[in-house]
Each structure stands twice: as structure tokens, then as C-alpha cells.
Amino acid sequence: MNTTAERPLIELIGVQKSYDGEHLVIPDLNLAIRRGEFLTLLGASGSGKTTTLMMLAGFENPTRGRILMDGRPIQDVPPHKRGIGMVFQNYALFPHMSVAQNLAYPLRMRGISGQALRDKVERAMQLVRLAGMAERRPGQLSGGQQQRVALARALVFDPELVLMDEPLGALDKNLREHMQYEIKQIHRELGVTVVYVTHDQGEALTMSDRVAVFHDGRIEQLAPPRTIYDAPATDYIATFIGENNRLDGTIEAAGVLQLRDGLRIPLPEAGQGQASHQAGAGCALVRPECVRLADGQGVQVSAEVVDLVYLGDHTRLIARLRNGDQIVAKLGHGTLPSDTVVGADVALGWQSRDMLVFARPA
Structure with a gap:
């Protein structure tokens, strides 16, 4: 009792x-x-x-x-x-x-x-x-x-x-x-x-x-x-709590998310805070603070700079992928080259383990 x-x-x-x-x-x-x-x-x-x-x-x-x-x-x-x-x-x-x-x-x-x-x-x-x-x-x-x-x-x-x-x-x-x-x-x-x-x-x-x-x-x-x-x-919780970049596509059996423009993004392995990825429609979420300028490690994507917003302790970079999806990155001081301007091409990246993956109901 x-x-x-x-x-x-x-x-x-x-x-x-x-x-x-x-x-x-x-x-x-x-x-x-x-x-x-x-x-x-x-x-x-x-x-x-x-x-x-x-x-x-x-x-x-x-x-x-x-x-x-x-x-x-x-x-x-x-x-x-x-x-x-x-x-x-x-x-x-x-x-x-x-x-x-x-x-x-x-x-x-x-x-x-x-x-x-x-x-x-x-x-x-x-x-x-x-x-x-x-x-x-x-x-x-x-x-x-x-x-x-x-x-x-x-x-x-x-x-x-x-x-x-x-x-x-x-x-x-x-x-x-x-x-x-x-x-x-x-x-x-x-x-x-x-x-x-x-x-x-x-x-x-x-x-x-x-x-x-x-x-x-x-x-x-x-x-x-x-x-x-x-x-x-x-x-729902991932997008309601804080901010997340959302990438919709198709989850493949090989542990890859294929976006609608054909870009294939490797997903985190099951066990890294993730359940097994079921093949079918799904999405990957990555928080802006996890996105950085590409350094040859992890996931890398090419995008066009849409906007740059200076917020004191960081710069908010908004970029557009080839398929139209937007990616937001929160970049600390000294990480963004001074010649980065709206309209420029930029390579962004993040670690696969920083993504959250969810299947979408059929």
C-alpha cells in the first residue's frame, strides 16, 4: 500500500x-x-x-x-x-x-x-x-x-x-x-x-x-x-516545441530519406535515439542550432541564401534547397564568411544523429 x-x-x-x-x-x-x-x-x-x-x-x-x-x-x-x-x-x-x-x-x-x-x-x-x-x-x-x-x-x-x-x-x-x-x-x-x-x-x-x-x-x-x-x-511535438527544419520524402529500406528532387539523405541508425525506420512516406527534422556550414562531415546539402538576420548572439541564415524546401541555421559569431549575401550559394550540413525521423500515416 x-x-x-x-x-x-x-x-x-x-x-x-x-x-x-x-x-x-x-x-x-x-x-x-x-x-x-x-x-x-x-x-x-x-x-x-x-x-x-x-x-x-x-x-x-x-x-x-x-x-x-x-x-x-x-x-x-x-x-x-x-x-x-x-x-x-x-x-x-x-x-x-x-x-x-x-x-x-x-x-x-x-x-x-x-x-x-x-x-x-x-x-x-x-x-x-x-x-x-x-x-x-x-x-x-x-x-x-x-x-x-x-x-x-x-x-x-x-x-x-x-x-x-x-x-x-x-x-x-x-x-x-x-x-x-x-x-x-x-x-x-x-x-x-x-x-x-x-x-x-x-x-x-x-x-x-x-x-x-x-x-x-x-x-x-x-x-x-x-x-x-x-x-x-x-x-507534432517536434514542430510545436522549439523550431525544426522539416524535410518530407520517402524512407527507403536502406535507411535513406529521398526528397522529391531526388536528393538522398542518410538517416540515423536505429538505437541512436531512433526507432527502426519503416519504409514509406516520412520526414526528417533537424533543429536550426544543429545546422552549420558544411565541413565534409555528415549530411551535406546545397542551397541558396534567402535571408540573413543578425540577432546579436547569432545570425539566422535562411536558405532554399533545389526542391523549394527552406533550411534555417543558427550560426554563431565568426562562423559565417563576411562575403555571404542573399542570393549566394551555400553548402550546409549537420550530423545524421541530430535528425529525428517520423513515418507519415498512409
Whole structure:
């Protein structure tokens, strides 16, 4: 029998969700969320990630299936009795209340008052670096400060689980990146379980212990960020997470991908992070950071430079193969000859082992 420490904090078992009684937006979801982990639900709009979060929060009820918290069913427990902290994209702060009053609200709802309430509010403000702002109202705060208040309010009553729905979507790039770091640091400090929803792949890779990639209401892959990026389970994940150059063609029994212009590209051997290559229609994917100027090693292709974009730490080279396919390379400083111009011919290459190969259904 599992101990409490070994048992997942949250389990979704055979969960289905339909809004109209006919179409299942979540057809069959099974997910175990480990105690203390930072799990990100990642996917495009309409993939099912936010619906899943809303069912965890209690704002939506599953059509079928069970949701367990600490082994106890909670699908029929109202949201305010689940003991779950929630952070929304729009912050949802009370504009007529001060910061301290906003933080005190969930404590008062739980019957906490007096010195215990004041101590918890003060601790939460220090945790998110808002000391000295207790009397300010949300309208007197910057977007980043308001987000800190929303985060503190979700943590102030010491919940075991915190749900975050696109919490950084309204922030600018620099502040967004800073808040990613702060949220992850708070997670490490408190050890609270976090379920985080985003459509931002970089955010998911940066912050998560594991990432669940949603597609059409299903989890296509559930794994640590490095596995999701380096060993995607499907070509959908490989193209959704980060950037990939895609070469479509026919996989031959000899372990070669033949492109439509006749170019034959040797594929990585089975066992190099690859399954056996089944003959038939397929594609090979290679990330731009793996593409370099050809040096006589590995795969080599000839192309025409379409564009050059200087991005500070690297130059983005876009080239076109003879068959019209585009290849993008991220080249570090000093690797691109100064006389390389748009319209010039260029030889590009990469190691066969850096390709991911997927068969295409007939």
C-alpha cells in the first residue's frame, strides 16, 4: 500500500469533458501529478489544457471520470472547499481593497483572524518582495507588482496545490522572464505543487519539472523538458516545441530519406535515439542550432541564401534547397564568411544523429 509521500497528490482517472453532450473536448484523460512538482500543461488554443485546469479548480465538472486529491474524490467538492490556490492571467484582484486586504481575504474566508492572519499576510508579502506596499491598492501598482500580489494571495493560506492559468501573459518580455525565475524560486523554497498552463514553449521548458503536451484534448507526451525537446514522441511535438527544419520524402529500406528532387539523405541508425525506420512516406527534422556550414562531415546539402538576420548572439541564415524546401541555421559569431549575401550559394550540413525521423500515416 502506498504511503502518502509515494501517492500522487492529484490523479485524473478516465476523465472526459463535453460542453454540448456530443463533442468530447477531453476524450479520455489519465494523469498523475506528483507531490511537490512543477507540472506545465502546454498546448495551442483549444487543445484542452485550460479545460483540464478548470476541472482541477472546480470551475468545470468532468462529464465522466474521477479526480482525486490525496486519494479522495474532489470532482463534487465546490472550488472554495478544495484548498487550492489559483492565479489568473488578469490577476482578479479586488480594486477597492489594499494589498494587505487582498491577501487577508482568503484567510478570513477560512476563519483565520487576529495575529495569525497578520503574520501570514506579512510572510506572504515578504515572499514575493512586496514589503512596504501593504496599504497600496492594485491601481497604484505596476503589472509585475499586481502579479506578485496575485501570487501571494494564492500562497497565503499554505495550499498544497497552486493552479496558474497563463499568469504572465499580460507582462512584457523582460518582466515575464524575471517573473518566471521568481515563480520557480518560490516553488523551490515552498515545495508546493504547481500546475501551470501556458501556450509558450520557452516558458514551459524554463520552469517545469515535467511538461504535458496537449493536442486535441489528449496528452501527446508527458516528460521532463529536456526529453520533450531532445526526444519528442511525435512529429507534432517536434514542430510545436522549439523550431525544426522539416524535410518530407520517402524512407527507403536502406535507411535513406529521398526528397522529391531526388536528393538522398542518410538517416540515423536505429538505437541512436531512433526507432527502426519503416519504409514509406516520412520526414526528417533537424533543429536550426544543429545546422552549420558544411565541413565534409555528415549530411551535406546545397542551397541558396534567402535571408540573413543578425540577432546579436547569432545570425539566422535562411536558405532554399533545389526542391523549394527552406533550411534555417543558427550560426554563431565568426562562423559565417563576411562575403555571404542573399542570393549566394551555400553548402550546409549537420550530423545524421541530430535528425529525428517520423513515418507519415498512409
